[in-house]
Amino acid sequence: MMRALDGGIRLIGHMVGNGVWRLGSASRFMTQVAARSAMAFRRPRLLLDEVFFSGVLSLIIIIISGLFVGLVLGLQGYETLKRYGSAEALGTLVALSLVRELGPVVSALLFASRAGSAMTAKLGLMKSNEQLSAMEMMAVDPFARVISPMFWGGFLSMPLLAAIFSAMGVFGGYLIGVVILGVDSGAFWSQMQANVDLRYDIVNGVIKSVVFGAAVTAIALFEGYDSPPTAEGVSHAVTRTVVTSALAVLALDFVLTSFMFTGL
Amino acid sequence: MSRTAVDLWVGIFVTAGLVALLVLALKVGNASSVNETDGYRVMAEFDNVGGLKVRSPVKGAGIVVGRVDNIVYDSKKGVGRVTFLIDKRHEFPTDTIASILTAGLLGEQYVGLDIGGEEKMLKDGDTMKMTQSAVVLEKIIGQFLYSKAAEGSGKKE
Numbered sequence: 449m450m451r452a453l454d455g456g457i458r459l460i461g462h463m464v465g466n467g468v469w470r471l472g473s474a475s476r477f478m479t480q481v482a483a484r485s486a487m488a489f490r491r492p493r494l495l496l497d498e499v500f501f502s503g504v505l506s507l508i509i510i511i512i513s514g515l516f517v518g519l520v521l522g523l524q525g526y527e528t529l530k531r532y533g534s535a536e537a538l539g540t541l542v543a544l545s546l547v548r549e550l551g552p553v554v555s556a557l558l559f560a561s562r563a564g565s566a567m568t569a570k571l572g573l574m575k576s577n578e579q580l581s582a583m584e585m586m587a588v589d590p591f592a593r594v595i596s597p598m599f600w601g602g603f604l605s606m607p608l609l610a611a612i613f614s615a616m617g618v619f620g621g622y623l624i625g626v627v628i629l630g631v632d633s634g635a636f637w638s639q640m641q642a643n644v645d646l647r648y649d650i651v652n653g654v655i656k657s658v659v660f661g662a663a664v665t666a667i668a669l670f671e672g673y674d675s676p677p678t679a680e681g682v683s684h685a686v687t688r689t690v691v692t693s694a695l696a697v698l699a700l701d702f703v704l705t706s707f708m709f710t711g712l
Numbered sequence: 713m714s715r716t717a718v719d720l721w722v723g724i725f726v727t728a729g730l731v732a733l734l735v736l737a738l739k740v741g742n743a744s745s746v747n748e749t750d751g752y753r754v755m756a757e758f759d760n761v762g763g764l765k766v767r768s769p770v771k772g773a774g775i776v777v778g779r780v781d782n783i784v785y786d787s788k789k790g791v792g793r794v795t796f797l798i799d800k801r802h803e804f805p806t807d808t809i810a811s812i813l814t815a816g817l818l819g820e821q822y823v824g825l826d827i828g829g830e831e832k833m834l835k836d837g838d839t840m841k842m843t844q845s846a847v848v849l850e851k852i853i854g855q856f857l858y859s860k861a862a863e864g865s866g867k868k869e
């Protein structure tokens with residue numbers, strides 16, 4: 449009994465200590481990335497490759513998911529609004545839920561699983577193949593050459609992906625609502641425009657997507673850089689990237705929403 | 713500088729992203745909300761502000777001309793002091809009546825401005841003299857019941 453209790457307390461202590469330790473090394477890692485970011489912008493070719501890797505390659509999944517999320521929102525929203533005789537408010541419902549919440553959050557989750565996992569795997573494999581050490585041997589700074597461009601590529605791609613997701617979603621809602629279910633097209637757009645504010649709704653949505661992009665990319669890169677240089681270590685690191693960034697996105701979303709949208 | 717397929721794809725991606733942002737800004741949202749810089753503030757005191765909120769629309773002849781900027785309780789007078797931020801393109805005479813109205817039966821509340829005939833126009837920091845408070849449904853029902861009861865007792869005599 450005492451022994452089990454002792455072991456439990458030790459385990460908790462170990463986990464807490466380990467977590468604080470990792471947080472510290474993650475902070476040091478991010479400081480190093482930030483310090484080398486000038487190098488990333490001085491070599492646009494590297495940055496462009498990373499935007500291609502994390503942005504362009506995620507485009508298809510973002511477009512298709514955005515379209516389907518919009519279609520479902522259109523169908524469900526129409527069914528509910530029709531009961532209150534206000535099907536014309538469908539445009540407002542679709543646009544607000546996409547721009548404020550679903551656009552940034554769902555595209556960040558997709559970005560984490562599509563691009564974040566790939567970043568972790570790439571860095572983890574580079575580490576286990578000792579490519580990063582080889583770079584250091586040749587006096588090439590891996591932070592300036594590999595990690596910082598990856599971070600800024602992800603950071604720049606994410607807001608654009610979220611915007612594409614939201615725009616596709618609105619288009620999907622339009623397809624279902626106006627083209628198929630016969631909501632009046634003029635009412636759909638005018639209600640949407642009357643109730644979606646540029647600064648309050650859209651700019652806040654963009655701010656959210658910037659924050660999520662930074663968080664997901666930072667988590668993915670740190671997990672890759674920190675992974676044990678074995679096949680199992682890399683695979684665990686990829687799993688942790690997806691789990692941690694999904695939780696981080698949802699937690700950050702709650703915090704940001706409570707700051708942004710509850711101002712009286 | 714040699715051009716590659718990656719450049720093209722990144723170009724397409726960035727263009728698509730910016731176009732999506734532009735569509736959201738212009739087609740989905742309204743960029744016409746009053747800026748801090750090109751509006752002026754006017755105050756009004758209401759006995760009851762009802763469900764009025766910060767950012768509720770201020771309408772003149774049914775058209776949005778501004779937004780509610782701030783609502784505070786004035787404990788000395790026991791009234792709600794509401795500040796409106798009005799687009800500077802629109803001017804209102806000093807005897808404008810501000811009333812709190814409801815859009816539809818259950819809709820959101822907004823401020824309606826009915827203009828008067830005064831020559832002088834409202835300036836930044838002015839207070840409107842004439843206001844009409846929000847209608848509280850319970851009070852109306854109460855008055856209605858009271859008048860019905862008075863009618864009934866009158867018939868008996």
